Amino acid sequence: xxxxxxxxxxxxxxxxxxxxxxxxxxxxxxxxxxxxxxxxxxxxxxxxxxxxxxxxxxxxxxxxxxxxxxxxxxxxxxxxxxxxxxxxxxxxxxxxxxxxxxxxxxxxxxxxxxxxxxxxxxxxxxxxxxxxxxxxxxxxxxxxxxxxxxxxxxxxxxxxxxxxxxxxxxxxxxxxxxxxxxxxxxxxxxxxxxxxxxxxxxxxxxxxxxxxxxxxxxxxxxxxxxxxxxxxxxxxxxxxxxxxxxxxxxxxxxxxxxxxxxxxxxxxxxxxxxxxxxxxxxxxxxxxxxxxxxxxxxxxxxxxxxxxxxxxxxxxxxxxxxxxxxxxxxxxxxxxxxxxxxxxxxxxxxxxxxxxxxxxxxxxxxxxxxxxxxxxxxxxxxxxxxxxxxxxxxxxxxxxxxxxxxxxxxxxxxxxxxxxxxxxxxxxxxxxxxxxxxxxxxxxxxxxxxxxxxxxxxxxxxxxxxxxxxxxxxxxxxxxxxxxxxxxxxxxxxxxxxxxxxxxxxxxxxxxxxxxxxxxxxxxxxxxxxxxxxxxxxxxxxxxxxxxxxxxxxxxxx
Amino acid sequence: xxxxxxxxxxxxxxxxxxxxxxxxxxxxxxxxxxxxxxxxxxxxxxxxxxxxxxxxxxxxxxxxxxxxxxxxxxxxxxxxxxxxxxxxxxxxxxxxxxxxxxxxxxxxxxxxxxxxxxxxxxxxxxxxxxxxxxxxxxxxxxxxxxxxxxxxxxxxxxxxxx
Numbered sequence: 001x002x003x004x005x006x007x008x009x010x011x012x013x014x015x016x017x018x019x020x021x022x023x024x025x026x027x028x029x030x031x032x033x034x035x036x037x038x039x040x041x042x043x044x045x046x047x048x049x050x051x052x053x054x055x056x057x058x059x060x061x062x063x064x065x066x067x068x069x070x071x072x073x074x075x076x077x078x079x080x081x082x083x084x085x086x087x088x089x090x091x092x093x094x095x096x097x098x099x100x101x102x103x104x105x106x107x108x109x110x111x112x113x114x115x116x117x118x119x120x121x122x123x124x125x126x127x128x129x130x131x132x133x134x135x136x137x138x139x140x141x142x143x144x145x146x147x148x149x150x151x152x153x154x155x156x157x158x159x160x161x162x163x164x165x166x167x168x169x170x171x172x173x174x175x176x177x178x179x180x181x182x183x184x185x186x187x188x189x190x191x192x193x194x195x196x197x198x199x200x201x202x203x204x205x206x207x208x209x210x211x212x213x214x215x216x217x218x219x220x221x222x223x224x225x226x227x228x229x230x231x232x233x234x235x236x237x238x239x240x241x242x243x244x245x246x247x248x249x250x251x252x253x254x255x256x257x258x259x260x261x262x263x264x265x266x267x268x269x270x271x272x273x274x275x276x277x278x279x280x281x282x283x284x285x286x287x288x289x290x291x292x293x294x295x296x297x298x299x300x301x302x303x304x305x306x307x308x309x310x311x312x313x314x315x316x317x318x319x320x321x322x323x324x325x326x327x328x329x330x331x332x333x334x335x336x337x338x339x340x341x342x343x344x345x346x347x348x349x350x351x352x353x354x355x356x357x358x359x360x361x362x363x364x365x366x367x368x369x370x371x372x373x374x375x376x377x378x379x380x381x382x383x384x385x386x387x388x389x390x391x392x393x394x395x396x397x398x399x400x401x402x403x404x405x406x407x408x409x410x411x412x413x414x415x416x417x418x419x420x421x422x423x424x425x426x427x428x429x430x431x432x433x434x435x436x437x438x439x440x441x442x443x444x445x446x447x448x449x450x451x452x453x454x455x456x457x458x459x460x461x462x463x464x465x466x467x468x469x470x471x472x473x474x475x476x477x478x479x480x481x482x483x484x485x486x487x488x489x490x491x492x493x494x495x496x497x498x499x500x501x502x503x504x505x506x507x508x509x510x511x512x513x514x515x516x517x518x519x520x521x522x523x524x525x526x527x528x529x530x531x532x533x534x535x536x537x538x539x540x541x542x543x544x545x546x547x548x549x550x551x552x553x554x555x556x557x558x
Numbered sequence: 559x560x561x562x563x564x565x566x567x568x569x570x571x572x573x574x575x576x577x578x579x580x581x582x583x584x585x586x587x588x589x590x591x592x593x594x595x596x597x598x599x600x601x602x603x604x605x606x607x608x609x610x611x612x613x614x615x616x617x618x619x620x621x622x623x624x625x626x627x628x629x630x631x632x633x634x635x636x637x638x639x640x641x642x643x644x645x646x647x648x649x650x651x652x653x654x655x656x657x658x659x660x661x662x663x664x665x666x667x668x669x670x671x672x673x674x675x676x677x678x679x680x681x682x683x684x685x686x687x688x689x690x691x692x693x694x695x696x697x698x699x700x701x702x703x704x705x706x707x708x709x710x711x712x713x714x715x716x717x718x719x720x
Contacts, residue, residue, distance in 0.1 A: 157673075
C-alpha cells in the first residue's frame with residue numbers, strides 16, 4: 001500500500017497543528033460557529049444529534065493491520081469502543097469530544113491516517129473497487145490513480161470552497177464495484193488501440209434528492225493529463241455551479257442545466273487553455289511519479305500453489321460442512337493469483353447496526369489480516385471488510401476464527417447484506433430511523449435456505465433523501481420520510497449500482513414502520529412466483545415491470 | 559484609515575473603496591465596481607490617482623483581461639467567506655493573464671483561508687471584521703509544502719520530490 005514519505009507526513013502533521021489551533025480559538029470564542037463550521041467539517045467533524053461525529057478517511061478503502069489496531073485504540077480511548085464503516089469506505093466515531101479531536105487526529109497521523117476533507121464542500125475521499133489489484137476482470141489496478149488523485153485533491157487551494165461536496169470514484173475493472181456512475185466524477189480505466197491505459201471520464205452522477213447517472217464527457221484521456229483535466233472540470237464547476245440553493249448546487253444540476261454536451265465543451269475549452277498556458281507541461285503527470293506510486297501497490301509475496309489440489313481440498317472440506325460451504329459460496333471469491341481467494345468479512349450479523357464493529361473485533365480483524373492476508377485489508381462501500389489475499393488452504397482456519405468473532409455471517413450479496421446509513425438514531429439530518437428497519441428485515445429473513453434461494457439481492461436503506469444508504473440504487477430501496485412528525489418508509493424497486501446503473505422507481509405510498517417487513521415479503525413472493533430459472537430479483541423486475549409488485553403490496557390497503 | 563494585511567505585513571490602506579452610487583473623487587487611489595469601470599472607463603483613466611476594479615463573485619475575470627495594465631491592484635470581493643469563486647478568479651489572473659499587481663481579497667474572509675488564498679495569488683487581505691491582523695498573518699504559512707501547482711509554484715510536488 002502507499003507509504004508516506006517526509007512530504008506526506010509533514011502535511012498531515014501540519015494539518016493536526018492547524019486544527020488544534022483552530023479548535024482552541026473556537027473554544028476561546030475567537031471563531032464563530034458559522035466560521036468554524038467549514039473548518040471542522042473539512043477535518044471530518046460533524047455536530048450530530050447526540051454528540052459530535054468524526055469521520056476518518058480510509059483512502060480508497062485500504063488499511064494496514066497497524067492502522068486498524070490504532071483505530072481500535074482510538075475508539076476505546078476517545079469513544080465508546082466501536083466504530084461505524086460508511087458507504088464511502090470511511091469510518092465514523094459517533095461519540096468523540098470536540099476538545100479531544102485534535103488529539104485523535106494526532107494519533108491518526110502517527111499511523112499515516114487523517115480525517116482531511118471527509119466532509120464539507122470540498123473534494124472528498126476517492127473511492128474504488130474493494131477487489132482492486134486482485135480482481136480477475138481488472139484492466140489495471142485503480143489504486144495508484146486514486147492515490148495520485150488523493151494527493152492532488154488534498155488542500156487544493158482553488159477548490160476548498162466549492163458550491164457543494166464533490167466525490168470521485170475510479171473503476172479499473174469490467175464489472176463495476178465502485179458505483180462510479182453515481183459520482184460527481186466517475187473515472188473508468190480503459191485501453192486505447194495501442195494498448196495504453198487512459199481514462200474514460202464521466203461527470204454529474206450522484207444520489208441525494210435528485211439521483212442522476214453520470215454522463216460521458218471524454219472517452220479517452222491520456223494518463224499524463226489526468227490532473228490538468230480534473231482541474232478544468234473543477235474550475236468550471238467552482239465558477240458556475242449554483243451557490244444560491246444547496247439543493248441545486250451539486251455538479252449534476254449544472255451538467256443537466258447546460259446539457260452534458262455543453263458542459264463537455266466548456267471543460268474542453270478550459271482544459272485547452274490550461275494546457276496552452278503550461279508551455280513546459282509542468283502540470284502534466286510524469287512517468288517517474290506514476291511509477292513511484294505504482295511501486296507502492298506491488299503484489300504481495302505469494303506462495304506458488306497447486307491450484308487443482310487446493311480446490312480439491314476445499315471441496316472436500318465443504319462437502320462435510322454445510323455452514324463452511326455456505327460461507328464459501330457467499331463470502332469468498334476467486335482472485336487473480338492461483339490458489340488464493342478474496343474473503344469478505346461480514347459486518348452485518350442480525351442485531352448489529354450494519355457496518356458497526358467493536359474495538360475487540362477491529363483487533364481480531366487486524367490479527368486475521370496479519371495471519372492470513374499480508375497485513376492488509378479493505379473497507380467496502382457495502383460496509384464490509386475484505387481480506388484480499390488468502391491462501392485457499394487457509395480458508396477453513398480463517399472461517400473458524402472469523403466465526404468465533406461474529407465476522408463470518410454468510411450473507412454477502414444477499415438481502416441481509418443491507419447497506420444502511422446511521423439514520424435517526426444518530427444523524428440530525430435523518431427523517432426516520434434506519435437501523436431498526438435493517439434489523440427487523442434481518443430478523444425476518446433468518447432462514448438461510450430461503451435467503452440463498454433469493455440469490456443476489458441488494459437492499460439499501462436511507463433515513464432521509466440525502467441518500468447516504470444509497471436507496472436509489474438498491475434492487476429494493478427504502479427511504480425514511482417524515483409525515484407530520486411520524487416516521488414512514490417509501491419503498492423503491494429496480495435500482496442498480498452496476499455498470500448498467502439504474503435508479504429505482506417508487507412503488508407507491510409509503511408504509512408505516514410496522515408494515516415495511518411485510519411489504520418486503522410480498523415483493524419477494526411476487527419475485528418467487530414469476531422468476532425464471534437463474535433470474536435475479538432485479539432481472540425479474542426488469543422483465544415483468546412494476547405493476548405486479550405494486551398490486552400485491554397495496555392489495556389490502558385499497 | 560483601516561489596516562490591511564499586505565504581503566504578510568500590517569499596513570495602512572490608502573485605497574478608497576467606492577460603490578456604484580458614489581461620485582468619483584478628483585484625486586486619490588480608488589477601487590470601483592466592475593460596472594463603474596465599464597461605464598466610465600475614459601473618465602477613470604483621465605483622472606489623477608490610480609484605479610482598481612472590484613470583482614464580485616459572479617464577475618468573470620475575462621471581462622477585464624485586456625485592461626489589466628491599467629490596474630496596480632485588483633480587488634476580489636467575498637460576500638460570504640464560503641463563496642469559493644474568488645479563488646478561481648485570482649488564480650486565473652495570475653496563471654492565465656500573468657497579472658503582476660496586487661490582488662486583494664475584500665469582505666467576508668477569515669484568517670484560516672489565508673494560506674490557500676495566498677497560493678491562489680492573493681497578496682493583500684482586507685477583512686470586514688475587526689481582527690488581530692498580526693496574529694492572522696501566522697495563518698499565511700501554516701503549511702510548509704503543497705501537492706499542487708498554483709500561483710506560488712509552477713511545479714507540483716511530484717516534480718520536486720526527492
